[in-house]
Amino acid sequence: MRLLWKLLRCHLSTAQMVGFALAGLVGMTVVLGALQAYRDIVPILDQPDSFLRGDYLVLSKRVSAFNTLGLGNSDFTAEEVDDLRAQSFVREVGALTAADYRITGSVGVGGINLSTYLFFESVPDRFLDVEPAEWNYEPGSRDIPIIIPRNYVNLYNYGFARSQGLPQISEGIFRRVSLGIDIAGNGRAEQFRGRIVGLSNRLNTILVPDAFIRWSNERFGTGTGEKLPARVIVETDRPVDAAISDYLARKGYEAEGDRRDDGKATRFLQLAASGVAGVGLAFSAMSFYILLLSIFLLLQKNSDKLETLLLLGYAPARVAKPYRMLTFGLNFGVLFAALLAVWLVRLSYLPSLEALQEGYRPAGMGVTLLCGIGLALLLSLLNGLAIRRKIAGLGCGKR
Known part of the structure; x- marks a missing residue:
């Protein structure tokens, strides 16, 4: 060697x-x-809520003049949801269920009492981008856990609060805010307490547990049966696939927030x-x-x-x-x-x-x-x- x-x-x-x-x-x-x-x-x-774990698109139908005149319908039928779920670029589809009654929310900030009409929606838990510790509801309870969009916090801090001379609020304090919730419908009017338990980057809506939506719709709703969803959320692992754009254009669907740019x-x-x-x-x-x-x-x-x-x-x-x-x-x-x-x-x-x-x-x-x-x-x-x-x-x- x-x-x-x-x-x-x-x-x-x-x-x-x-x-x-x-x-x-x-x-x-x-x-x-x-x-x-x-x-x-x-x-x-x-x-x-990251696009690397699959993109999430919130789809709705275009609102036309017929909808304004009450001659059109922007809800998704069961057949349309099934057709959407059958597409190759779709992992899963979830429906956003809306509250079927009038909601008023109030909160005191800096000695000023603020009150406004609200809306509630629910979505299957697998589509949530936050994991709140107390995301559950027992029918009849006066406490309602709520998830709000994070951009609502930004709108308050950098828009409303600055223009009205009110103090800005951190996300941590926002989570401790207690809302007065008044619900009226079906000949009933009751008061609840809303607790903000999470902030969402994915869904631009006020979310409550699905159990609350179903219980409250039965109690305060119009009694016309379960309504069809006006919006659906779609999970896809191919956010920039041309087939998605072609399908949405052919069906007349719109993707809120254009999350495809993230993809x-x-x-x-x-x-x-x-x-x-x-x-x-x-x-x-x-x-x-x-x-x-x-x-x-x-x-x-x-x-x-x-x-x-x-x-x-x-x-x-x-x-x-x-x-x-x-x-x-x-x-x-x-x-x-x-x-x-x-x-x-x-x-x-x-x-x-x-x-x-x-x-x-x-x-x-x-x-x-x-x-x-x-x-x-x-x-x-x-x-x-x-x-x-x-x-x-x-x-x-x-x-």
Whole structure:
């Protein structure tokens, strides 16, 4: 083995090895850096209301002049809901059930009593983007848990409160606000207390538990039976699929808030990460060929000596071993340097990500390490196979 190592070092080119190391380092760093950055960003986007966990579209029908004159209907029939659920881009469909009675809400803020008409809706729990601890209702209870849109808080703080000289209220205080709820209908009028238990980014409506809506509609509603939903929420994992836009246009449905733009952002993020990783893989492939050409040049320079060793009875695998160990060491040396570079770059961008989300927890580097080891092993295996084949060819050529 010492003889073989001496033979290897005899014509080893430092410049060629440095060229391989630089190309390999750039390629490995770009690949692993793109992977790690993507995994670190996902926890910020992967919230219950995040588009990365599937997009949610709230659909309604266009309101025409016929609806204004009372000659049209904007409700979804059971057949239309079934047809929507049967589409390939749809995971699940849920109906928003509206309250069928008059609601008045009141609250005291800064010594001023505010009162307005309200509306309640409910949606299946799986479509909620918050997980309130007290999201339940016992029929007949005077307490009603409520989820309001987060933009309502912003409208109050940055619009109404500033114009009326009222104090701004944090989200934490908003959750402690108690609303006076007056419900009237079907010859009855009763008072309830509303408790804000969550703020929603997904649904632009005032949500109450489905159990309350069904109980209160029976008690205060018009008694005309269960009404058809005017809006439905759709979960889809293909938010930018052209089939969705075509289907909505053909059916005359509208998507509230145009959440499909979020899906475009998701695809852009995924494409950007894939593009960066592709560049890294190109550099890795280039470094692979640089190393392979360098090793082949060494083999060519030592071809006479190698053929002599083969004739003396050395097995091709034994002759190839020092060259394979060289490539193995170089590939894993590059991997170690690339992981160090990724770690340093990660230290620079993590504070910015932590500032975007309270309680942010970045992804670990375990997956990145495993992918790096896998890539280094693959390159070493390919280099080893090529080297052994080349050396075996020298022996065959001599015969």
